[in-house]
Amino acid sequence: MTKQTQNPKFQDLKKLLPNIKKNVSLKEDTTFKIGGRAKYFYDAKNKEDLIRAILAAKKFKLPFFILGRGSNILVADKGFDGLAIKIKNEKLKMKNYNSKFKIFCQSGVPLAKLVSKSLQIGATGLEWAIGIPGTIGGAIRGNAGAFNKSMTNIVKSVEVLEITGGQMQNAKCKMQNDNAKFKIKEYKNKDCKFSYRESIFKKNKNLIILSAELQLKKGNKNKIKEKMKEYLNYRKETQPLNFPSAGSVFKNPKVFSAGELIEKCGLKGKRLGGAKISEKHGNFIINLGNAKAGDVAGLINLIKQKVKKKFGIILEEEIEYLGLTQ
Known part of the structure; x- marks a missing residue:
């Protein structure tokens, strides 16, 4: 192992990740508003950005962390001596199929945005999520829930990036790394192994959520709105x-x-x-x-x-x- 591999220079990383930043405070990227600085910080705006960032981290043997909205995390005062990868892929599509809605969303979509959109189109099944911060990816990973409902009730499938050993050439990223191999796979609901605030993605750090297909039912907008109002008022009163x-x-x-x-x-x-x-x-x-x-x-x-x-x-x-x- 070379000295450069053990101690990557910022310019070396910048060749692989042109928009990478260094010494970035993570305080404002968490809902706790607490924490020190990340040694390196990178915005991943799409699937290719994410793979590119992970390849770079693997190449230089840097610890890395996937960051959404930071709603369920406590960052150390000393910060993070590695690469923080901020997920910013936020594409969202909704399709009406008879009495159901199929929702295709990338992992960086804010949960609040999806809740708002579901009300607009009259889709029921996500009322419980009103007032919950975070992203879709984070919500699936932690099987977020409230009022006896959770993500397991609405997730149909999840697009997952699997990180394994070996060698991988990614054409779009134009990079090769001897220590990482990636597979993009589809996990059905049963494959996610959902349980109370748990999933296979939370237990296995080598599984990274890219996007998901959710399913909601057609409902009455007024009833959906009333239920959301009821849940939000309860949160305000008790939290x-x-x-x-x-x-x-x-x-x-x-x-x-x-x-x-x-x-x-x-x-x-x-x-x-x-x-x-x-x-x-x-x-x-x-x-x-x-x-x-x-x-x-x-x-x-x-x-x-x-x-x-x-x-x-x-x-x-x-x-x-x-x-x-x-």
Whole structure:
């Protein structure tokens, strides 16, 4: 291995990724509004951009991270010593087939955009997603859900980039790499192995979502609008939406919700630095304006310790970490 491979120079990367940036703050690319800088940052506007970026990361043995809207992630204060690839492919098509709608969307489509479009055309089945940030890719990866519904109910198939070993020549990217091989495959709903806030894509980091086909039913616009209004009002009443956060921090155990357990431990309102466990919802940690990742991580550890001691339950995080370990 050459010294250059171990320590890639910015200009070497720039030859492969002309629009790459260095030393970019990730704070504004997360809903927590927390985090340091990525050593390298690249906007992937299409499938070819994404493959090109991964090839570059593999070539220089750089760790890389696929970033959507950053709605379920806590970035370390020290940042990320690798390549952050921002997904910006946002093409969306909707087709009416009798009583159903087929929706073709790329992974970078904001979930909020799809919710809005579904209301416009009178498509039902996505009302529960009103007010949820993030992208389609992220929602599928984490099997996002609310009100006893989730992505598994509407996903028909997913276009996936599989990263394996070996050699691969990509004509459009005009690059070759000895350490990476790619296959683009279609995963049917059953192949996605959806479960509560989980999927095969979350468990296997070598599977990257490119696009998806969703299916919604034809519904009544007024009823859809009313249901969305009901769900959104509930969120406003029960969640601290006026502060930066990553939504629910923990997955709900089978018996009690994480929020209930946290409340029973008397932790609502507990503050550490610029972060606080919300008084509105115990499963939300909010950024009061100057929070550090360390503040949030400290509260997460405190919650896990207290809940385990009082109830014997080990809470599992729903959020993910970038650049730090827990």
